[in-house]
Amino acid sequence: MYAQMVDTGVAKVRDVAEMTQEERAFQDRIDADVKVEPKDWMPDAYRRTLIRQIQQHAHSEIVGMLPEGNWITRAPSLQRKATLMAKVQDEGGHGLYLYCAAETLGVSRDAMVADLHAGKVKYSSIFNYPTLTWADIGTIGWLVDGAAIMNQIPLCRCSFGPYARAMIRVCKEESFHQRQGYDIMLALCRGTPEQKVMAQDALNRWWWPSLMMFGPPDAASVHSAQSARWKIKLLSNDELRQRFVDQTVPQADYLGLKVPDDRLAWSAERGHYDFGEIDWQEFHEVIKGNGPCNRERMQTRIKAWEDGAWVREAALAHAEKHAARERQAA
Amino acid sequence: MDDDPRLFDYVLRLADNGVVLAQRLGEWVGKGPALEEDIALTNVGLDLLGQGRMWLAYAREIEARYAPPGRGEDALAFLRDGGEFRNLLLVEQPNGSYADTMARQFLFDQWHLMLLGALAGSKDERIAAIAAKAGKEVRYHVERSADWTIRLGDGTELSHRRMQDAVDALWMYTGEMFAVDAIERGLVAAGVAADAASLQGPWRSAVAAVFDEATLAMPGDGWMQGATGRGGKQGIHTEHLGHMLAEMQIVARSHPGARW
Ligand SMILES: [Fe+2]
Numbered sequence: 006m007y008a009q010m011v012d013t014g015v016a017k018v019r020d021v022a023e024m025t026q027e028e029r030a031f032q033d034r035i036d037a038d039v040k041v042e043p044k045d046w047m048p049d050a051y052r053r054t055l056i057r058q059i060q061q062h063a064h065s066e067i068v069g070m071l072p073e074g075n076w077i078t079r080a081p082s083l084q085r086k087a088t089l090m091a092k093v094q095d096e097g098g099h100g101l102y103l104y105c106a107a108e109t110l111g112v113s114r115d116a117m118v119a120d121l122h123a124g125k126v127k128y129s130s131i132f133n134y135p136t137l138t139w140a141d142i143g144t145i146g147w148l149v150d151g152a153a154i155m156n157q158i159p160l161c162r163c164s165f166g167p168y169a170r171a172m173i174r175v176c177k178e179e180s181f182h183q184r185q186g187y188d189i190m191l192a193l194c195r196g197t198p199e200q201k202v203m204a205q206d207a208l209n210r211w212w213w214p215s216l217m218m219f220g221p222p223d224a225a226s227v228h229s230a231q232s233a234r235w236k237i238k239l240l241s242n243d244e245l246r247q248r249f250v251d252q253t254v255p256q257a258d259y260l261g262l263k264v265p266d267d268r269l270a271w272s273a274e275r276g277h278y279d280f281g282e283i284d285w286q287e288f289h290e291v292i293k294g295n296g297p298c299n300r301e302r303m304q305t306r307i308k309a310w311e312d313g314a315w316v317r318e319a320a321l322a323h324a325e326k327h328a329a330r331e332r333q334a335a
Numbered sequence: 336m337d338d339d340p341r342l343f344d345y346v347l348r349l350a351d352n353g354v355v356l357a358q359r360l361g362e363w364v365g366k367g368p369a370l371e372e373d374i375a376l377t378n379v380g381l382d383l384l385g386q387g388r389m390w391l392a393y394a395r396e397i398e399a400r401y402a403p404p405g406r407g408e409d410a411l412a413f414l415r416d417g418g419e420f421r422n423l424l425l426v427e428q429p430n431g432s433y434a435d436t437m438a439r440q441f442l443f444d445q446w447h448l449m450l451l452g453a454l455a456g457s458k459d460e461r462i463a464a465i466a467a468k469a470g471k472e473v474r475y476h477v478e479r480s481a482d483w484t485i486r487l488g489d490g491t492e493l494s495h496r497r498m499q500d501a502v503d504a505l506w507m508y509t510g511e512m513f514a515v516d517a518i519e520r521g522l523v524a525a526g527v528a529a530d531a532a533s534l535q536g537p538w539r540s541a542v543a544a545v546f547d548e549a550t551l552a553m554p555g556d557g558w559m560q561g562a563t564g565r566g567g568k569q570g571i572h573t574e575h576l577g578h579m580l581a582e583m584q585i586v587a588r589s590h591p592g593a594r595w
Pocket residue numbers: 066095096099175179
């Protein structure tokens with residue numbers, strides 16, 4: 006979901022007969038739930054897929070700081086301002102752990118950032134939507150962090166050790182974020198009529214984009230099948246989406262908010278909520294760069310990076326001078 | 336106590352420095368020159384906001400003694416107009432470049448650390464306790480901002496120029512930190528407030544030592560803004576504060592009486 010469309014670089018899932026001996030041994034270890042560590046042999050496609058997946062996830066954390074950062078200066082109470090600053094800071098920390106996890110696979114952070122800025126690597130579609138009112142901050146915590154947890158809890162068991170360990174750390178914080186977001190929604194829904202309208206409006210705008218976070222439907226997704234085999238994707242997009250809907254609808258009911266889907270209904274037969282059709286055209290357009298905020302998000306990231314270049318260069322130059330002086334003194 | 340309105344005013348000076356500078360640092364979130372910096376700068380902002388809230392909580396208690404029930408932290412932060420804010424002019428200055436932000440931070444942090452050190456010995460127990468707690472955090476702030484002053488000052492030619500320009504431009508706001516007006520004078524005599532004037536010498540030496548390592552020239556002491564009893568501490572601000580508050584207070588003021 007933060008990594009919505011990860012290309013595994015394979016045309017179809019290879020069966021055992023087609024594997025080399027090394028590949029078979031690798032698959033056996035994965036089947037036996039032995040973690041893969043950076044120094045271990047791994048198929049190139051596994052490495053490349055993971056780099057892409059972790060990188061997309063890392064970029065999502067970093068770009069995700071922007072829509073929420075947008076409300077730090079306008080948070081309506083000091084308590085909420087402090088909580089929001091800490092939350093956005095946590096997301097930066099998540100980006101940092103994830104970049105480190107990806108670096109263990111032999112790609113530098115600078116190279117990853119360059120790929121993001123060049124548009125070669127994506128980040129989650131969700132962060133291309135605007136945050137228009139304070140209620141959006143509550144809704145993002147509730148829905149977006151909620152969806153993130155849904156996706157990342159299984160990843161705590163993924164086959165690549167550094168990624169699994171990063172996810173364990175990240176998940177703890179994401180569940181804080183989700184509770185804080187829901188708490189904002191509770192305050193709004195118990196507040197003035199205007200606050201309640203604000204909360205409903207935010208849910209109306211964020212509901213469908215949140216469902217899109219889990220990525221395209223499962224049907225005929227060769228990449229998902231390969232990733233499942235490698236245990237870097239443990240549940241399918243549709244399964245995760247269903248879990249999310251099942252978990253979230255009662256929470257909306259409790260808030261007294263209406264989920265903006267006329268086809269939403271409990272199916273006693275399936276034991277799940279049925280829900281309406283997602284606008285996949287919108288999803289693909291947002292992924293392609295045509296969402297409401299794609300351009301601003303990238304411009305902001307690129308500007309921050311470029312404006313910071315002289316600072317990073319100065320730090321480097323100072324470190325070199327310092328080292329040279331110490332050598333001279335020694 | 337007759338002194339309560341004056342004590343309230345003094346504690347607001349301490350509170351507003353934290354709230355206003357945290358608001359400025361909050362503008363940087365997500366846009367720092369490196370991810371680690373973004374995170375570290377937000378940490379400083381969070382500390383200052385937390386300190387501001389501690390001072391505001393005490394301000395409310397004081398106000399409650401003569402105007403019960405006293406205003407809570409959000410009423411104080413979001414419902415006062417610019418002229419009621421008591422922060423130093425220095426902390427409301429715009430972020431500018433990273434050099435401007437770091438120069439502002441260092442000049443303030445160095446003073447802040449010394450001020451809190453003095454306040455930790457206040458006869459007012461609440462002030463002493465808050466100052467002691469805040470002082471531990473600020474020790475780390477000044478380490479960091481001094482370090483950046485040195486790295487940028489003694490970095491590249493470009494960073495040196497930017498840091499020197501930043502220090503030169505902000506220097507005229509430093510005098511206010513040491514100006515003691517009638518409100519402070521009474522509280523200093525009572526052993527409650529810190530004698531800011533006495534911090535000037537030690538502050539200058541500490542700043543000079545860092546500038547020396549940073550290869551920065553100490554600016555000359557010209558006219559100091561707000562140092563003659565008509566500055567931020569008295570509610571006479573630069574034009575920047577009004578814009579900052581317009582943004583900070585918009586949601587809270589658009590929904591009178593709402594709880595968030
Ligand atoms: Fe996160």
